[in-house]
Amino acid sequence: MLGSIYAMVALGLTLIYGILEIPNFAHGALYMIGAYIAFLVITSLGVPYWLALILSAVLLFFLGMFVERFVFRPLYVQPVINSFIAAVGLILILENGALAIWGPAFRRFPRASSTVFHVLGMTVTSQRIIVILTAVLLIIALHFFIKRTRLGAAIEATSQNREGAQLMGINTSLVGGMTFGLGTALAAIAATLVAPILLIYPTMGGPVIGMAFVIIILGGMGSFFGAVVGGYVIGLAETLFSSYVTTKYVDTLIFGILVLILAVKPTGLFGKTH
Amino acid sequence: MEKLTKTMFLRDSNKKLFYLFLTAFLLAAPLIITGKYPQHIMVMCGIWVIASLALNLILGYTGQLNLAHGTFFGIGAYATALLVQKMGLSFWLALPLGCAITALFGFLTGLPTLRTKGHYFPIATMCLGIAIYYLIARWDDLTGGARGLFGLPRPDPIPLPFGKEISFETTTACYYLVLFFVFLTILVKSRLVRSLAGKRLIAIRGHEDLAQSLGIDTMQAKILSFTLSTLFAGLAGGLFSAYMGTLMAEQAHYLLSFEMLIYVMIGGIGTMAGPVIGGIFLPILGEILQPLAGFRLILFGLLLILIIRYLPFGIVGGLHAATIYFRHRGTPR
Numbered sequence: 001m002l003g004s005i006y007a008m009v010a011l012g013l014t015l016i017y018g019i020l021e022i023p024n025f026a027h028g029a030l031y032m033i034g035a036y037i038a039f040l041v042i043t044s045l046g047v048p049y050w051l052a053l054i055l056s057a058v059l060l061f062f063l064g065m066f067v068e069r070f071v072f073r074p075l076y077v078q079p080v081i082n083s084f085i086a087a088v089g090l091i092l093i094l095e096n097g098a099l100a101i102w103g104p105a106f107r108r109f110p111r112a113s114s115t116v117f118h119v120l121g122m123t124v125t126s127q128r129i130i131v132i133l134t135a136v137l138l139i140i141a142l143h144f145f146i147k148r149t150r151l152g153a154a155i156e157a158t159s160q161n162r163e164g165a166q167l168m169g170i171n172t173s174l175v176g177g178m179t180f181g182l183g184t185a186l187a188a189i190a191a192t193l194v195a196p197i198l199l200i201y202p203t204m205g206g207p208v209i210g211m212a213f214v215i216i217i218l219g220g221m222g223s224f225f226g227a228v229v230g231g232y233v234i235g236l237a238e239t240l241f242s243s244y245v246t247t248k249y250v251d252t253l254i255f256g257i258l259v260l261i262l263a264v265k266p267t268g269l270f271g272k273t274h
Numbered sequence: 275m276e277k278l279t280k281t282m283f284l285r286d287s288n289k290k291l292f293y294l295f296l297t298a299f300l301l302a303a304p305l306i307i308t309g310k311y312p313q314h315i316m317v318m319c320g321i322w323v324i325a326s327l328a329l330n331l332i333l334g335y336t337g338q339l340n341l342a343h344g345t346f347f348g349i350g351a352y353a354t355a356l357l358v359q360k361m362g363l364s365f366w367l368a369l370p371l372g373c374a375i376t377a378l379f380g381f382l383t384g385l386p387t388l389r390t391k392g393h394y395f396p397i398a399t400m401c402l403g404i405a406i407y408y409l410i411a412r413w414d415d416l417t418g419g420a421r422g423l424f425g426l427p428r429p430d431p432i433p434l435p436f437g438k439e440i441s442f443e444t445t446t447a448c449y450y451l452v453l454f455f456v457f458l459t460i461l462v463k464s465r466l467v468r469s470l471a472g473k474r475l476i477a478i479r480g481h482e483d484l485a486q487s488l489g490i491d492t493m494q495a496k497i498l499s500f501t502l503s504t505l506f507a508g509l510a511g512g513l514f515s516a517y518m519g520t521l522m523a524e525q526a527h528y529l530l531s532f533e534m535l536i537y538v539m540i541g542g543i544g545t546m547a548g549p550v551i552g553g554i555f556l557p558i559l560g561e562i563l564q565p566l567a568g569f570r571l572i573l574f575g576l577l578l579i580l581i582i583r584y585l586p587f588g589i590v591g592g593l594h595a596a597t598i599y600f601r602h603r604g605t606p607r
Binding site: 082092206207214253 | 576
């Protein structure tokens with residue numbers, strides 16, 4: 001379950017990485033905004049869960065395009081360090097914006113359905129099954145979208161070689177914006193899926209984005225397959241570690257291991273060497 | 275940027291006179307500004323200036339974006355506070371020890387993280403920051419966990435001949451203490467930047483592989499810069515803990531690193547005056563905007579994005595560009 005969420009967030013991040021050439025630090029903040037938008041439309045407009053999921057994804061798609069156009073695109077010509085700093089600025093705006101609008105309190109998200117299943121002696125709520133199934137379907141759909149459609153091919157071409165793609169007549173600016181939007185929408189879907197199980201709060205993106213970084217580094221930056229496998233591996237590892245060893249130092253341990261992996265093999269386990 | 279830093283330093287006697295006046299003003303400031311609250315802000319500004327100067331060493335001069343700077347500030351603060359509180363050491367012993375511990379930590383963590391290049395270094399340091407933050411926030415026995423530490427004493431009085439002493443109970447005394455360390459930091463940093471080692475750092479910022487091919491031991495230079503930068507972050511943290519008397523895990527949070535980043539960026543990255551200007555004006559601006567609460571940081575975030583786009587070298591860079599513009603106005607290009 002956790003693995004599915006991580007895989008989706010990491011997948012969005014990896015898509016955006018292909019365009020920006022830098023990991024987008026603000027991805028976690030956008031993830032949080034996605035959860036809040038779904039929360040808002042469900043509680044105040046009373047729309048059903050699935051519609052809220054789609055609404056939040058669509059809105060975040062456009063927010064992602066907006067961010068790419070006005071924050072990151074002007075910085076392509078500058079040193080990469082500046083894009084990082086701009087992302088930091090974006091985090092401050094989004095997190096404090098959410099804080100100002102919704103307050104620091106933890107919010108409980110209404111559930112899509114609360115049926116409980118008993119499988120092989122385990123108790124599983126239907127929300128968890130929804131998360132897992134939706135994630136798997138989306139990941140497969142995304143894979144076919146990138147491999148089989150014209151737009152998908154354009155995305156792949158742009159992330160492989162921006163100038164080359166431009167020479168082939170691809171509108172790389174538009175593709176860049178679309179990809180950023182797509183990655184952000186994925187984060188919004190992941191956030192809305194997991195929100196009924198966990199709680200939502202303005203800094204909820206922090207731990208998730210940290211994990212997503214771990215994953216795309218483990219899986220190799222920009223690698224589709226690596227992001228999915230890494231997501232499930234890390235999700236499983238975290239669950240096992242916190243249920244059998246300790247929950248207290250799990251974050252310290254995971255991030256500590258990551259620093260070491262980075263030092264030894266920065267291109268990750270599945271990454272191509274530059 | 276190369277030209278910028280050069281002309282910032284090598285200016286005529288006018289500049290010296292200006293610095294002399296500035297120093298005199300800073301020394302006399304508590305006599306003019308006597309309110310307790312403004313003086314408190316002045317002390318805090320001094321602490322932020324030290325921390326931002328330290329960050330600028332690794333970020334501005336060496337070109338490595340360290341997102342765990344606030345964490346090292348926190349380590350210095352906790353190390354100093356714990357040495358005073360749990361080991362019963364005098365503050366004057368605890369502060370250098372705290373700085374040494376922070377620097378040692380910086381050195382040890384720098385060894386693996388500085389091996390990474392390009393965009394991996396910010397990620398590695400951010401992960402480091404998160405890891406240490408959770409360690410501090412959850413290690414209840416040592417750090418007090420989420421509750422933090424409180425009741426930390428102010429620095430012990432320094433005895434003077436004739437039975438007098440310098441006590442640090444007043445805000446004014448703390449101001450002079452912090453001011454002393456600000457000057458010390460500026461002195462050490464300007465000596466370093468102008469030395470051969472400083473030139474090596476700037477070469478790394480320009481192009482790391484090229485610097486290496488010229489025979490510079492880039493790893494050694496980066497470690498030096500990183501360790502010194504964490505040393506002064508620890509110094510700022512130690513002063514903070516003794517001045518405030520309380521510590522929370524928030525003092526090691528990555529948001530703190532972001533705030534320092536803002537001070538450096540808006541003041542002017544890679545300049546000597548930049549972090550000083552940023553570290554003085556932004557906290558004051560923050561205090562003025564206090565009624566806006568959360569919107570303060572939204573504004574800072576917006577400012578950061580705009581500065582990056584339109585004034586990549588911050589206020590100092592902007593001023594410099596303006597002087598060049600006005601000096602050469604009218605002269606044919």
